Amino acid sequence: MKVSCQNPITLKEFEAIASSLGKPLVTNKHVLNENRTIQKLSNDGLFGTDDVDWHHDWSYGRGNYFGTILYNVSNAHLSPTWFCDMSKIPDQLYFKYPFAEGEYYPPQNLHDNCFTEKQLRILEKQKVRRKFQFKHHVTGEKILYCSFGTLRNADDYDTKPIKEWIEENSYKHEWQPNDILIWDNLKMIHKRSSFNGERMLWRTQFLI
Numbered sequence: 001m002k003v004s005c006q007n008p009i010t011l012k013e014f015e016a017i018a019s020s021l022g023k024p025l026v027t028n029k030h031v032l033n034e035n036r037t038i039q040k041l042s043n044d045g046l047f048g049t050d051d052v053d054w055h056h057d058w059s060y061g062r063g064n065y066f067g068t069i070l071y072n073v074s075n076a077h078l079s080p081t082w083f084c085d086m087s088k089i090p091d092q093l094y095f096k097y098p099f100a101e102g103e104y105y106p107p108q109n110l111h112d113n114c115f116t117e118k119q120l121r122i123l124e125k126q127k128v129r130r131k132f133q134f135k136h137h138v139t140g141e142k143i144l145y146c147s148f149g150t151l152r153n154a155d156d157y158d159t160k161p162i163k164e165w166i167e168e169n170s171y172k173h174e175w176q177p178n179d180i181l182i183w184d185n186l187k188m189i190h191k192r193s194s195f196n197g198e199r200m201l202w203r204t205q206f207l208i
């Protein structure tokens with residue numbers, strides 16, 4: 001969902017909107033508020049400027065923190081965000097992976113910037129696994145879940161047809177000033193390309 005704000009919003013206003021959506025995730029790196037629920041995405045912060053492959057936020061985490069709210073503080077347009085709704089997957093592709101299961105862990109290039117050593121130790125211990133085929137716990141929709149950017153056992157399955165379908169059925173969000181995007185990471189897979197310049201967004205993840 002997209003919300004277009006006419007004027008810039010403050011951190012306090014963003015916090016109020018984010019916390020009205022669901023219980024926010026409390027985290028450690030690049031946090032901006034006292035409650036540690038808003039993270040700064042910037043060139044030298046989370047995710048840097050490199051390509052970010054197709055992924056679902058929170059694929060490697062425990063608890064249902066699958067909601068994301070993202071606010072364009074400045075220059076988000078330097079790299080559009082691509083989305084694809086995985087509940088729209090055709091049956092022949094959905095049923096192609098009856099036993100497949102992904103193992104999820106943050107990719108190496110994000111370790112230093114996005115996580116503390118303690119967080120990485122916990123995530124390693126939790127070894128989150130998710131079935132490719134699953135039913136959304138709220139909407140009951142069939143979803144094919146394969147978070148390429150955070151998948152550890154990608155070589156176990158032929159995931160090429162999934163990526164091809166995503167590329168053909170995705171749409172591009174061209175960021176406008178003060179845009180807010182809110183999405184459900186169980187359904188929506190997303191990515192962005194590398195960019196040059198200074199770009200900044202605020203993010204909160206919340207329980208669905």
Ligand SMILES: [Fe+2]
Pocket residue numbers: 055056057190
């Ligand atoms: Fe993301």
